[in-house]
Amino acid sequence: xxxxxxxxxxxxxxxxxxxxxxxxxxxxxxxxxxxxxxxxxxxxxxxxxxxxxxxxxxxxxxxxxxxxxxxxxxxxxxxxxxxxxxxxxxxxxxxxxxxxxxxxxxxxxxxxxxxxxxxxxxxxxxxxxxxxxxxxxxxxxxxxxxxxxxxxxxxxxxxxxxxxxxxxxxxxxxxxxxxxxxxxxxxxxxxxxxxxxxxxxxxxxxxxxxxxxxxxxxxxxxxxxxxxxxxxxxxxxxxxxxxxxxxxxxxxxxxxxxxxxxxxxxxxxxxxxxxxxxxxxxxxxxxxxxxxxxxxxxxxxxxxxxxxxxxxxxxxxxxxxxxxxxxxxxxxxxxxxxxxxxxxxxxxxxxxxxxxxxxxxxxxxxxxxxxxxxxxxxxxxxxxxxxxxxxxxxxxxxxxxxxxxxxxxxxxxxxxxxxxxxxxxxxxxxxxxxxxxxxxxxxxxxxxxxxxxxxxxxxxxxxxxxxxxxxxxxxxxxxxxxxxxxxxxxxxxxxxxxxxxxxxxxxxxxxxxxxxxxxxxxxxxxxxxxxxxxx
Amino acid sequence: xxxxxxxxxxxxxxxxxxxxxxxxxxxxxxxxxxxxxxxxxxxxxxxxxxxxxxxxxxxxxxxxxxxxxxxxxxxxxxxxxxxxxxxxxxxxxxxxxxxxxxxxxxxxxxxxxxxxxxxxxxxxxxxxxxxxxxxxxxxxxxxxxxxxxxxxxxxxxxxxxxxxxxxxxxxxxxxxxxxxxxxxxxxxxxxxxxxxxxxxxxxxxxxxxxxxxxxxxxxxxxxxxxxxxxxxxxxxxxxxxxxxxxxxxxxxxxxxxxxxxxxxxxxxxxxxxxxxxxxxxxxxxxxxxxxxxxxxxxxxxxxxxxxxxxxxxxxxxxxxxxxxxxxxxxxxxxxxxxxxxxxxxxxxxxxxxxxxxxxxxxxxxxxxxxxxxxxxxxxxxxxxxxxxxxxxxxxxxxxxxxxxxxxxxxx
Numbered sequence: 001x002x003x004x005x006x007x008x009x010x011x012x013x014x015x016x017x018x019x020x021x022x023x024x025x026x027x028x029x030x031x032x033x034x035x036x037x038x039x040x041x042x043x044x045x046x047x048x049x050x051x052x053x054x055x056x057x058x059x060x061x062x063x064x065x066x067x068x069x070x071x072x073x074x075x076x077x078x079x080x081x082x083x084x085x086x087x088x089x090x091x092x093x094x095x096x097x098x099x100x101x102x103x104x105x106x107x108x109x110x111x112x113x114x115x116x117x118x119x120x121x122x123x124x125x126x127x128x129x130x131x132x133x134x135x136x137x138x139x140x141x142x143x144x145x146x147x148x149x150x151x152x153x154x155x156x157x158x159x160x161x162x163x164x165x166x167x168x169x170x171x172x173x174x175x176x177x178x179x180x181x182x183x184x185x186x187x188x189x190x191x192x193x194x195x196x197x198x199x200x201x202x203x204x205x206x207x208x209x210x211x212x213x214x215x216x217x218x219x220x221x222x223x224x225x226x227x228x229x230x231x232x233x234x235x236x237x238x239x240x241x242x243x244x245x246x247x248x249x250x251x252x253x254x255x256x257x258x259x260x261x262x263x264x265x266x267x268x269x270x271x272x273x274x275x276x277x278x279x280x281x282x283x284x285x286x287x288x289x290x291x292x293x294x295x296x297x298x299x300x301x302x303x304x305x306x307x308x309x310x311x312x313x314x315x316x317x318x319x320x321x322x323x324x325x326x327x328x329x330x331x332x333x334x335x336x337x338x339x340x341x342x343x344x345x346x347x348x349x350x351x352x353x354x355x356x357x358x359x360x361x362x363x364x365x366x367x368x369x370x371x372x373x374x375x376x377x378x379x380x381x382x383x384x385x386x387x388x389x390x391x392x393x394x395x396x397x398x399x400x401x402x403x404x405x406x407x408x409x410x411x412x413x414x415x416x417x418x419x420x421x422x423x424x425x426x427x428x429x430x431x432x433x434x435x436x437x438x439x440x441x442x443x444x445x446x447x448x449x450x451x452x453x454x455x456x457x458x459x460x461x462x463x464x465x466x467x468x469x470x471x472x473x474x475x476x477x478x479x480x481x482x483x484x485x486x487x488x489x490x491x492x493x494x495x496x497x498x499x500x501x502x503x504x505x506x507x508x509x510x511x512x513x514x515x516x517x518x519x520x521x522x523x524x525x526x527x528x529x530x531x532x533x534x535x
Numbered sequence: 536x537x538x539x540x541x542x543x544x545x546x547x548x549x550x551x552x553x554x555x556x557x558x559x560x561x562x563x564x565x566x567x568x569x570x571x572x573x574x575x576x577x578x579x580x581x582x583x584x585x586x587x588x589x590x591x592x593x594x595x596x597x598x599x600x601x602x603x604x605x606x607x608x609x610x611x612x613x614x615x616x617x618x619x620x621x622x623x624x625x626x627x628x629x630x631x632x633x634x635x636x637x638x639x640x641x642x643x644x645x646x647x648x649x650x651x652x653x654x655x656x657x658x659x660x661x662x663x664x665x666x667x668x669x670x671x672x673x674x675x676x677x678x679x680x681x682x683x684x685x686x687x688x689x690x691x692x693x694x695x696x697x698x699x700x701x702x703x704x705x706x707x708x709x710x711x712x713x714x715x716x717x718x719x720x721x722x723x724x725x726x727x728x729x730x731x732x733x734x735x736x737x738x739x740x741x742x743x744x745x746x747x748x749x750x751x752x753x754x755x756x757x758x759x760x761x762x763x764x765x766x767x768x769x770x771x772x773x774x775x776x777x778x779x780x781x782x783x784x785x786x787x788x789x790x791x792x793x794x795x796x797x798x799x800x801x802x803x804x805x806x807x808x809x810x811x812x813x814x815x816x817x818x819x820x821x822x823x824x825x826x827x828x829x830x831x832x833x834x835x836x837x838x839x840x841x842x843x844x845x846x847x848x849x850x851x852x853x854x855x856x857x858x859x860x861x862x863x864x865x866x867x868x869x870x871x872x873x874x875x876x877x878x879x880x881x882x883x884x885x886x887x888x889x890x891x892x893x894x895x896x897x898x899x900x901x902x903x904x905x906x907x908x909x910x911x912x913x914x915x916x917x918x919x920x921x922x923x924x925x926x927x928x929x930x931x932x933x934x935x936x937x938x939x940x941x942x943x944x945x946x
Contacts, residue, residue: 262872263671400583428558428613429581453674489670491592491616494584 018514030513043169057186067238071213077174082204083113088250091179100129111135112203136406148520154505158411160365176207183218187236188229192351194220199341200358208235259293268297277472288317299323320346365412367510380416391444394437414446425452433483440516548630551622553610559667561614563626568604579611600633617706618666625695640706649737656866662687663696673710675872704734733764744774747791754792771796777804785830797837828863842868856881895925
């Protein structure tokens with residue numbers, strides 16, 4: 001509590017007020033996209049010796065409690081988990097609940113992302129077992145934090161930023177608990193096989209490399225060697241076999257569905273046409289799109305246009321789905337470089353097709369490395385909850401300031417050659433294009449195009465793109481013009497919700513500096529507002 | 536206040552939908568009061584952003600409708616202002632309040648008036664009581680939108696839909712689309728016209744027409760209301776033939792009013808009338824559709840086809856549209872925006888057709904310039920009807936944007 005109360009605020013390099021101290025750690029305010037030059041060496045985990053591990057390689061512990069005890073669980077430790085099992089995950093919560101039952105207090109939970117299935121962590125925070133969460137928070141967890149009920153401050157990082165924070169020693173993981181759909185007794189682990197298969201295990205890689213202690217939890221123990229081994233047994237301390245690591249029906253979706261909303265389909269088609277007509281869609285190009293309804297429809301449109309034009313991509317970046325897998329099978333792309341694997345077709349593909357390659361946030365996203373894939377990609381299609389007239393965007397909070405979802409790979413993807421945000425111009429009656437975003441998650445200088453159902457706005461900095469699509473029949477408009485039209489439809493500018501003056505979370509930039517602050521939400525239930533009567 | 540009125544019951548009215556998965560609508564519940572002014576209980580998913588705006592709009596509307604004492608409970612799911620206005624008015628009127636007054640939204644500029652023979656390849660049906668579909672309908676660029684008050688509106692919601700459609704005609708930008716309204720069967724259709732015609736719709740679809748008299752009745756009502764409200768723009772008519780009797784009277788119906796711009800057919804009702812199954816090839820309605828085409832051309836109005844009901848089957852839609860064009864129809868209805876582009880493609884002349892027509896027109900113009908009575912192309916003489924057809928086809932292709940225009944328009 002005292003940490004928050006004494007936090008000093010400074011104005012960072014993009015004009016946002018940010019705390020200088022977060023959860024007891026000194027912070028560097030954001031100083032521009034490339035404004036922060038790190039010095040020093042990477043964090044090094046402790047040296048271990050073979051002498052302390054069984055010569056026969058069998059690192060099995062009878063249960064998670066034993067493994068946690070052997071890892072030296074104590075108060076105040078940081079426990080990490082990954083989110084490849086998505087909303088079907090049983091391991092992260094079980095690990096935290098087991099630690100709580102063992103009497104541990106004030107733990108920091110460091111997930112690569114949280115899901116609705118992790119809601120019971122609220123009880124662990126109330127009981128004191130968990131002190132705070134550094135990782136994405138949404139739904140009830142997000143509300144808990146937004147209302148200022150968490151003892152520490154939330155820290156929202158991109159996937160690449162999470163690797164950077166661990167690698168740079170900003171976050172020290174005491175115990176990593178890695179759910180593995182397949183593993184051997186030595187700790188080699190793979191995500192693409194087994195009854196709880198989830199595809200890539202890339203998000204767990206940083207934890208396996210840098211954590212003091214690593215526990216692999218599996219429901220599919222295979223004889224040594226587990227091939228392929230995305231997680232290497234040489235990094236693993238203990239292996240725990242359990243009945244089930246998760247609910248397969250919630251780990252992957254059976255079939256990912258393209259949106260049927262005509263407005264969303266229109267946005268998707270406009271984005272695909274933009275890539276075609278701007279000349280970005282050409283032989284050997286590359287792109288990335290997520291697994292949302294708009295992104296899937298975009299991939300479908302783009303694949304058709306590529307076929308028509310006889311164009312092939314050199315690689316595409318996943319989040320992979322059936323739609324990318326179909327492109328791979330049809331020869332429309334040479335490779336899928338996959339960060340996470342969303343549906344059954346994609347899990348099947350990554351398990352069998354050597355051109356469908358699992359990647360990690362290190363190779364794809366880490367800003368403190370010697371380059372990464374994200375900036376090699378020609379075009380990236382992303383979403384946002386708000387964008388402003390300076391092309392700044394928000395993905396982490398609602399317009400009312402409540403935490404909505406994590407950053408994911410979103411910030412990292414902004415480094416693509418052409419970053420396109422595909423968004424409706426308003427949702428219900430709430431404008432998406434605003435004067436200033438509520439929470440800054442991505443600086444406008446990296447955002448090139450905003451595609452809405454009412455037209456496409458190109459960042460004036462991208463003269464080249466403006467020229468490339470001139471006379472191609474696309475509805476190119478200025479962002480101000482679209483905003484004005486939306487405000488006309490919605491009946492004027494929306495009122496700006498009043499937020500508290502207490503920071504409840506910070507948004508990190510990819511280099512570990514503080515980009516913006518998430519402020520405490522004051523209204524209890526924004527759905528309902530009693531308004532006094534007439535004159 | 537007289538004792539009788541004092542003793543009478545206070546009225547209540549409700550309009551609009553809220554809760555569950557409802558979006559972009561608002562439920563307004565009005566309770567009449569004897570005193571105490573206007574009391575407002577507002578729940579809105581956008582309260583933080585537009586709470587005060589909504590409050591002010593509701594109070595203004597209530598004031599405009601001359602109501603002094605009432606309790607209004609409002610549950611808003613992000614309805615746009617034109618929807619809120621329509622629902623408040625509908626709820627007040629259902630409570631017997633507001634008399635003959637209206638609370639109209641500010642009008643946006645009207646698009647240019649509609650020409651009798653404009654392109655009508657696609658007309659997108661919008662259920663008249665579902666406001667969420669209105670606002671973006673024009674973005675999908677159909678040749679027309681149809682705000683439907685008939686089959687897509689439950690009989691208990693006709694009054695509310697009428698006000699919503701009226702407000703949409705004033706406040707919603709449908710882009711370049713022709714603004715059509717399908718009214719109910721008479722006599723309810725006349726009540727619809729009282730609200731709709733003052734807002735200058737471009738075209739009225741009359742459902743289930745069987746006789747010329749029905750058309751004449753609608754024509755007379757439009758003329759009367761247009762005069763009363765000073766509506767000077769044309770309001771065209773498109774009768775829908777949906778029964779065996781309607782088909783038999785096709786020509787009489789097509790010539791029943793100068794306002795008629797097109798004649799169309801409703802296949803669901805027509806096949807039901809015949810007691811046959813509607814198929815994707817349409818053999819059962821071939822005669823009726825041919826009859827509509829013939830009657831329409833005899834009356835010098837457009838022949839427009841029905842809708843294709845399977846929104847997932849784009850290939851079937853394409854085939855249907857091409858066959859429809861080959862029969863002499865100039866367009867058809869759409870029940871999903873994704874059908875629009877397929878239909879426009881189906882009703883466009885093929886490139887070889889177009890090339891041939893352009894050559895004929897060029898030969899015709901050359902002959903005209905040289906004062907020749909006979910048009911010839913290569914070694915062949917071209918007959919006058921062939922020239923006429925080519926001229927028409929080229930004119931249509933220009934409207935469809937298939938031929939680059941001299942002002943630099945896109946091909």
